[in-house]
Amino acid sequence: MSLTASVATAALAGSLLAGLPPSVGAPAEPAPRAERAPALEVRTVAKGLANPWDVQQAPGGRLLVSERDRARISVVRNGRRRTLADLSKLVWVSGETGLMSLAVDAAHRRVYACHGSSKGGNHVQVTRWRVDRKWKRLSGRRTMITGLPSTSGRHGGCRLLLQRQGPGLVIGTGDAAVGTNPRDLDSLGGKTLRIDRRTGAPMPDNPFAGGTGNRRYVWTYGHRNVQGLAQRADGTLWSVEQGSYRDDEVNLLVPGGDYGWNPVPGYDESVPMTDQALPGEQQDARWSSGESTLATSGGAWVSGRQWGDLDGTLAVAALKASEVIFLAFTDDGALAQVTRPEELTGFGRLRSITAARNGDLLVTTDNGSDDRVLRVSPR
Template sequence: MRLPLRSTPLTLALALSFALTACSTTEANDPEPAYDPAADTADSPDPAREVVAAPRLRVRILARGLDKPWDVQQAPGGRLVVSERNKALISVVRDGEVRTLADMSNQVWVSGETGLMSLAVDRKRRVVWACHGDDSTGTEDVRVTRMQVDRSWTLVQSARTLIAGFPTSTGRHGGCRLLLARSGPDLYIGTGDAAIGTNPQDLDSLGGKVLRVHRDSGTAMRDNPWASAPTERRFVWTYGHRNVQGLAQRADGSVWSVEHGPTVDDEVNRLVPGGNYGWNPVPGYEESVPMTDDSLPGHQMDAQWSSGDSTRATSGAAWVEGSQWGSLEGTLAVAALEDEQMMFLRFDRRGRFVSILTPPALTKFGRLRSVTSARNGDLLVTTDNGTDQVLRVSPR
C-alpha cells in the first residue's frame, strides 16, 4: 500500500532559526566522587552509588521550534531525520537547513501519547521506517511503515505498511520504539499495552511486547520463539511489557528495553527470547500490581534496573561507545521525562547494575524524550516540552 505522503519545505524563519542556533553550547563538569567496584561485594550493587566523574560535556543545539520530536536518527551524508509526534512530520536536518521529508498528517492517528513516534534509518540504504498511530483504513491501530527515499533526501518515493494491528484504546501506551539490529535483517519493535490489562500476557496480542520482524518484508524472523505459529504470536520476541519506550543493542549483541512503570518501577530490561517480563494488570487495568508479577505461572524476568518507589518516566536509550567518553564509555544513556535529565547506567558484563550518573549539563533542557548514537559516538537527543529542540552531546 502506498501512503499519500508529500514533501514541503519548512518556513524560512524556522530554517534561519536553526542556522543561528546551531553553535549554541553549554558545558559542565560533574563533581561526583569515584566509586570503587572492588569495594562492593554484594550480589546486587546499591543503585545510589555513583560512577566515576564524567568527562566535561559539550551540548550543541541543532534545532529549535519543534513540536514534541519523538525521535532523531542519523542518515547517510550526515543528515538527521526527525519525527514530530503531533504534527506527524518527518523532517531532514543538514548543515542548519531543515526540510520536510514527509507530511503524514492525513493518515496518522494522533491521540494522547500516540501519533508519529519512533524512526529507524538504514545507514547504507535510503530507507526509513516509522512507527505511528493510523486511521487511514477507518480503524485505529498502531503500525510500522517502510519508506524508500530519493537520492537527495527531499521526498518519499514509495511507502508501504510493514506490519500493522498493534492495539489501541484512547491513545494511552502507544509505545512504540524501533531498533535495527547491528547486523542481519532484524527489526525490533517495542509496543505499549494500550492500557488494556489482558494484552501483555496474551501472546496473540501485539500489545505489551517486543516484536522481531524482517526489516524489508515484515515477516516474522525464522528463529523467533513462536515463529511457526499461525497466529500473531509468531512476531513476538518477548512479552509482559507495559509501555516500551526505548530499545538499544549492546556491543555484545544483547538487546535491552526501557519502559515506563505506573507511579513506581520504571525498568531497564535485558531481553531474552521468549521471556515474560511480568506485567499483568488484571482484572481491568489495575496499576497497583508489581511491574514483574512473580505469582504468574512459569518464570518471570526481573529488571536489570528499576527506579523503585518513584517514577522517572524513562524513555529512549543508547549505549555510549568510544574511548573519548572516558568513564562513560560502555554505559547505557537513558532519557528521562519526569526527572528532566539523562541517566548514564553502568552494568557489568553479566548485565548486573553497578552505578548511575546524571551529569548537570543535561539537566537544563527540561523533559528528554529520545537518545540515539551518531556515527562518531556523539549522542543525539530530543526534548519534549512543547517547544522543543534537537541536541548533540559530545565529550570535551
C-alpha cells in the same frame, strides 16, 4: 570485570535461543556516581520543533527528526530544517500516539516509521518508504506490520531498532492500557516484536515462530509500555520501559521472556511491574527506578574512549525527571554504576536519545513548544 561489553560467544547466542529462559534475578542496588565522568558540551542543532519523538542519522551529515503531533518528518542539516514528509493525512494522533519512532537503513535508502493509524480502527503500525538520493522525497510506501493496539492513544509505544546483524527489525509496543494485552501472546501489545525488515514477515528464529497468528512476531512479552530499545556491543537487546506510579525499568531481553506485567482484572496499576506470583518464570529488571518514577524513554549505548567512565554505559532519557542517566552494567548484565550529569539538566523533558556515528549523543526535548535536538559531546 570491564564495564564495556565483550563480544558474545556462539555458546551464549545459542543459549539465548534455547526455549523459555529462567529469571535473570533482581537488580543490584545503584552504586554511587562515577568520579571520572567527563565534562559534557551540549549544543542545539535544531530548534522550533514540537514534541520531537525521535532523531536518527542519515547520510551526508543529515538528521531525520519525527514530530509526534505534527506528523512530520524533517531533515536537519547544518542547523537548517526542511520537511521531508508531511504525514498528517496518514497518521492518527491521539494522546501519546502519533508519529513516533524512526529507523534509517542508509545502505538501502529506506526509512521506517512507527505511527498511529485509523484505517480499519485505531491502532499503531510500522510503515516503510524509499528515499531519493538527495533525501528530499519519500516514495513506495509499504505497511510492514499493522494492528499494534492503541485504543485511546494511551500507551501506544512505539520504538524501532534495526539489528546490526541480519535483517531483523525490533519493535517495542505499549499495552494500550488494556490489562489482558501484555500476557496474551496473540496480542501485539505489551511486547517486543521482531520482523524481517525486507518483507515484514516474522523472523524465523523468534521463540514462537512455529506457532500461528500474532505470536509468531513475539520476542518478549509481559511489558507495560516499551519506550526505548538498544543493542549492546555484544549483540544483546535491551529495553527501556515506563512504570506505573513506580518502577520504570531497564530490561535485558531474552527470547520468550515474560517481564511480569499483568494488571488484571480491569487495568489495575497497583500490581507490581514484575509480578513474581504469576505462573512460570518472570524476568526481573536490570535497573528499576523504585517508588519514584522518572518516566524513562529512549536509550542508547555510549561508545568511545573519549567518554571515560561513561564508555559502555546505557544512556537513558527521562521525561518527568528532565535528565539523562548513564547506567553501567557488568558483562553479565548486573548494575554497577549510575551517573547523572548536571550538564543534561535544565532542558525540560527529554524524550529520545541516539548514538551518533562519531560517538556523540543526539537527544530530543519534549516540552510541547520550541523543542530542540541537542548534540552531547564529551570535552
